[in-house]
Amino acid sequence: MLTRRQLAAARLVAQGLIAPHATALDAVTAHVAMQGQDLPGVIASTALRTPRPDPVEVLAELDAGRIVRSYPMRGTVFLMPSRDAVWVTQLCSAPSLRAAEARRRQLGLDEGALARAEETALEALADGPRSRPELFGVWEAAGLAPKGGRGYHMLFTLIARSTVCHGPWNGTDQDIALVSSWLPAGSDLAGRFDGERVPAVAELLLRYLSSHGPATIRDFAWWTKLGLAEIRAALPLVAGHLESDGAAEPSYWRAGLLDEVAALGRAVSRPLLLPGFDEFILGYQDRLFAMTRDQHDRLVPGNNGVFKKTVVQGAQVVGIWSRGGRPGRRSLEIEAFRPISAAGERALQRRFEEFPFVGQ
Incomplete structure (x- = not known):
């Protein structure tokens, strides 16, 4: 049986955080889906799983249509390889679509409204991806009143039904694209399986x-x-x-993983700075393999679903971190759960300077 620390170390290696994948696409493909409601965060999570973390590579994959965001499961948006987005969504999205029905009634939406939203989206996006505000503007003009959460719900439903997806990067966000033109043909459940x-x-x-x-x-x-x-x-x-x-x-676990962990030796204990919604924390039902209950409460105050960024050392969460200061004068701010050595602080400062931030 693995100890808590051994389990955490093995998961760090399996996830490519210690021995990285060759490319950003390889990293996302290995994971199939990486939780992505914090878009800059999941871009960073992907980049951190490559040899030279750089958000530019991830953004290029978004622009090329090889990586997209979809709502495949749990009513949550995930970063995914485009060739896997549709079949995984078809496989797993039914529970979240059922759960959304009550919210739909609260918003005054019915199948007729969703059908009109789909029809206008298909027409608006026929010539290529458009920004979310542009799509919501089309819906507004069609009398679908996207404000007050209705636009988000219509967009969620169309993505979970594999009609549209979050596609190329537009400088601040992802444009919305048609699945039929942006994702590979034959990548649905029927085509793949x-x-x-x-x-x-x-x-x-x-x-x-x-x-x-x-x-x-x-x-x-x-x-x-x-x-x-x-x-x-x-x-x-x-x-x-x-x-x-x-x-x-x-x-x-994958064959040979524990041998990989042993061969990496002390590298599995090196300090890391991870985004708030990284799969190392959110990829498991029980997160206490990497922290204590009290530390978990500090990571997710009030258990409100908003995860702070984690400091990992010795394969355990040892604190939370944030990015302070102004553009051009950014600084690393750490709330440590336990003392961090001077050498550890220097290593974390290097991780901060190398961190694949998106924007200023």
């Missing part, structure tokens, strides 16, 4: 456990909101590619 769910679940399960493991199938069920029966049916299709601890509720 002949419409069969269990092989698709198996593919998603293998990539989650390879990039997040050691983790359990309950971690995967929480991450995707897929049913355990369907996941258990898929597990035998990929178990031969994984290693396991053989526990009553086993954890699984």
Whole structure:
């Protein structure tokens, strides 16, 4: 059985935070989906998983249409490879779409309004991606009144139904693009898996456990909101590619991972600065492998779903950090959970100077 620190170290390595992926696209492809409601944060999370963290590479992949953001599961936006966005969304989005129905009624929206929103979006985006304000303006002109949360809900629904997606970077945000023209043809569930769910679940399960493991199938069920029966049916299709601890509720990880961790030695303990919604923290049902309960309460005050940026050292969260000062005079501000050595502080300052910030 792995100790808490050993588990955290293995997950850091699996996620590419210690031994990085070759490219930004490789990093996102390995993860399949990286939680992305903080767009600058997920751009940084991706860049940090490459040899020379640089947001420019990530933004170039967005502009080229190889990476997009979608709402595949949990009602949350994720950064994804374009070739995986549609089939994963079709596989996992049903629970969040059902959950959104009550909110839709509160907003005075019905299927007729959503149909009109889709029709006007298809027409407005036919010539290429447009910004969110531009799309909302089209909806306003069509009498769909996007203010007061209605526009967000209509956009969420069209993305979760794989009609549109968040596409190229426009300097401050992502434009909205049509799935039919922006994403690869044949990348839906029918095109990739002949419409069969269990092989698709198996593919998603293998990539989650390879990039997040050691983790359990309950971690995967929480991450995707897929049913355990369907996941258990898929597990035998990929178990031969994984290693396991053989526990009553086993954890699984990619073959050779623990040897990689051992070969990296002290590198797994090096100080890191991570964005607030990084998959190292948000990719698991239980986050206490990397911190204590009290520390978790400080990371997410009031358990309000807003995660602060983490300082990681020795494979454990040792504090939270922020970016102080003004453009051109930025500084690292740390709220430490425990004392950090002078050498550790110097290393964190270097991480701050190298951090892949988007904008000033």
